[in-house]
Amino acid sequence: xxxxxxxxxxxxxxxxxxxxxxxxxxxxxxxxxxxxxxxxxxxxxxxxxxxxxxxxxxxxxxxxxxxxxxxxxxxxxxxxxxxxxxxxxxxxxxxxxxxxxxxxxxxxxxxxxxxxxxxxxxxxxxxxxxxxxxxxxxxxxxxxxxxxxxxxxxxxxxxxxxxxxxxxxxxxxxxxxxxxxxxxxxxxxxxxxxxxxxxxxxxxxxxxxxxxxxxxxxxxxxxxxxxxxxxxxxxxxxxxxxxxxxxxxxxxxxxxxxxxxxxxxxxxxxxxxxxxxxxxxxxxxxxxxxxxxxxxxxxxxxxxxxxxxxxxxxxxxxxxxxxxxxxxxxxxxxxxxxxxxxxxxxxxxxxxxxxxxxxxxxxxxxxxxxxxxxxx
Amino acid sequence: xxxxxxxxxxxxxxxxxxxxxxxxxxxxxxxxxxxxxxxxxxxxxxxxxxxxxxxxxxxxxxxxxxxxxxxxxxxxxxxxxxxxxxxxxxxxxxxxxxxxxxxxxxxxxxxxxxxxxxxxxxxxxxx
Numbered sequence: 460x461x462x463x464x465x466x467x468x469x470x471x472x473x474x475x476x477x478x479x480x481x482x483x484x485x486x487x488x489x490x491x492x493x494x495x496x497x498x499x500x501x502x503x504x505x506x507x508x509x510x511x512x513x514x515x516x517x518x519x520x521x522x523x524x525x526x527x528x529x530x531x532x533x534x535x536x537x538x539x540x541x542x543x544x545x546x547x548x549x550x551x552x553x554x555x556x557x558x559x560x561x562x563x564x565x566x567x568x569x570x571x572x573x574x575x576x577x578x579x580x581x582x583x584x585x586x587x588x589x590x591x592x593x594x595x596x597x598x599x600x601x602x603x604x605x606x607x608x609x610x611x612x613x614x615x616x617x618x619x620x621x622x623x624x625x626x627x628x629x630x631x632x633x634x635x636x637x638x639x640x641x642x643x644x645x646x647x648x649x650x651x652x653x654x655x656x657x658x659x660x661x662x663x664x665x666x667x668x669x670x671x672x673x674x675x676x677x678x679x680x681x682x683x684x685x686x687x688x689x690x691x692x693x694x695x696x697x698x699x700x701x702x703x704x705x706x707x708x709x710x711x712x713x714x715x716x717x718x719x720x721x722x723x724x725x726x727x728x729x730x731x732x733x734x735x736x737x738x739x740x741x742x743x744x745x746x747x748x749x750x751x752x753x754x755x756x757x758x759x760x761x762x763x764x765x766x767x768x769x770x771x772x773x774x775x776x777x778x779x780x781x782x783x784x785x786x787x788x789x790x791x792x793x794x795x796x797x798x799x800x801x802x803x804x805x806x807x808x809x810x811x812x813x814x815x816x817x818x819x820x821x822x823x824x825x826x827x828x829x830x831x832x833x834x835x
Numbered sequence: 836x837x838x839x840x841x842x843x844x845x846x847x848x849x850x851x852x853x854x855x856x857x858x859x860x861x862x863x864x865x866x867x868x869x870x871x872x873x874x875x876x877x878x879x880x881x882x883x884x885x886x887x888x889x890x891x892x893x894x895x896x897x898x899x900x901x902x903x904x905x906x907x908x909x910x911x912x913x914x915x916x917x918x919x920x921x922x923x924x925x926x927x928x929x930x931x932x933x934x935x936x937x938x939x940x941x942x943x944x945x946x947x948x949x950x951x952x953x954x955x956x957x958x959x960x961x962x
Contacts, residue, residue, distance in 0.1 A: 496898065497871060497898075500871055500872045501871060501872060501896075501897040501898060502872045502874075502897060503872070692871075692897060692898050696897060758875065758877075759874065759875055759895050759900075761900070780897065780898075781874045781875070781895070781897050783897070786874075810893070812877075
């Protein structure tokens with residue numbers, strides 16, 4: 460039985476759908492799935508992750524396995540980051556999938572999961588596009604498998620996360636280093652991949668398991684009183700506080716990595732790769748616009764709201780929300796490159812009003828649990 | 836019973852309590868629950884006119900924005916300024932400290948067109 464089922468409305472459901480309903484989640488359509496946006500409340504869930512631990516069902520995301528003798532060369536050519544940086548099995552990296560024109564097709568995490576083998580997590584809404592794009596380029600000695608339907612992904616994030624996992628796996632478990640992945644047997648019974656990655660800015664793990672095992676994993680994690688179930692709402696406020704990009708809001712096919720501030724994910728000296736020439740030209744000439752991070756006072760910025768400078772509209776809000784930690788508005792926006800310096804002041808048109816905004820350096824919030832954790 | 840029967844309710848989920856010719860207006864328990872945690876309330880000023888059916892402010896939760904619709908017409912005589920610093924009061928006490936404006940009723944018979952608590956509960960239950 461596949462882990463993904465469809466509702467009457469044609470929306471897909473993860474194998475944790477019934478768990479969400481039982482917990483009183485408010486479900487919303489997201490990337491073709493019926494997903495929980497919140498349980499008790501976004502702010503409460505957000506604070507639980509910053510102070511203790513929260514779990515997220517992110518099984519809607521896509522998972523691909525790439526293996527074979529040519530896997531390294533293939534991905535080194537298909538993706539922007541330098542795969543040599545994760546030459547050891549168990550390492551992971553953030554990377555981008557570009558087209559030949561340098562447009563961002565998706566952002567991905569690639570795990571070096573085995574000998575001649577890589578595991579990729581992609582955005583749910585880009586699953587078919589990414590898979591087809593990679594498949595077209597894959598040489599004969601590389602197998603590409605879409606494992607999304609039979610794979611569940613549960614994130615456990617927060618200062619207490621690693622302690623909880625070690626209690627579930629056993630005292631001999633050695634947590635993988637930050638941005639690394641290892642194997643684990645939860646509660647002596649459920650085989651999982653446990654990656655020390657996440658999208659909240661807190662220390663924690665992302666647990667990959669079979670869809671059919673996901674409800675067991677979910678309940679095991681929830682059996683700890685420190686663990687709060689969290690929805691997509693808190694995931695968005697947490698990631699934006701850290702200045703992490705969201706595909707579809709902060710970038711899409713209309714944006715290149717340099718404008719998006721993701722030049723650091725694009726290797727400079729690994730040889731040719733898809734989109735290399737286009738990105739190099741933008742790097743040399745400088746982008747026309749850049750993504751800035753705005754601290755906003757006097758209202759809550761939302762996606763699409765106009766951003767003004769000197770009374771003239773110069774851009775629109777890409778991502779915007781209320782920061783539960785700072786208790787103020789925070790946003791990203793694309794503005795002309797000449798206006799992208801830190802400290803530049805803008806106004807955000809929030810319906811009839813104007814809120815003042817200042818370009819600041821991300822992250823908006825410094826997380827506590829990751830300070831002192833080594834990041835490659 | 837989530838909605839007290841000492842007041843009347845509009846289809847836009849505002850409530851009205853009338854004392855003399857002064858009507859106090861807020862949003863219902865159901866409305867605040869649907870919104871989630873309220874983080875911003877934008878209200879008009881004392882002296883402004885309220886026209887039944889028109890918007891008089893906005894209320895924002897983390898993920899959504901909703902307009903406030905005047906259930907009755909009149910002149911605003913007092914605004915709950917405390918909500919500026921403590922918007923979460925709307926969640927904690929929607930029918931009490933989370934009130935929004937007090938108005939001097941222009942036409943007291945407008946209140947008759949609003950729903951009783953019982954009718955409102957049924958209205959909400961029907962979705």
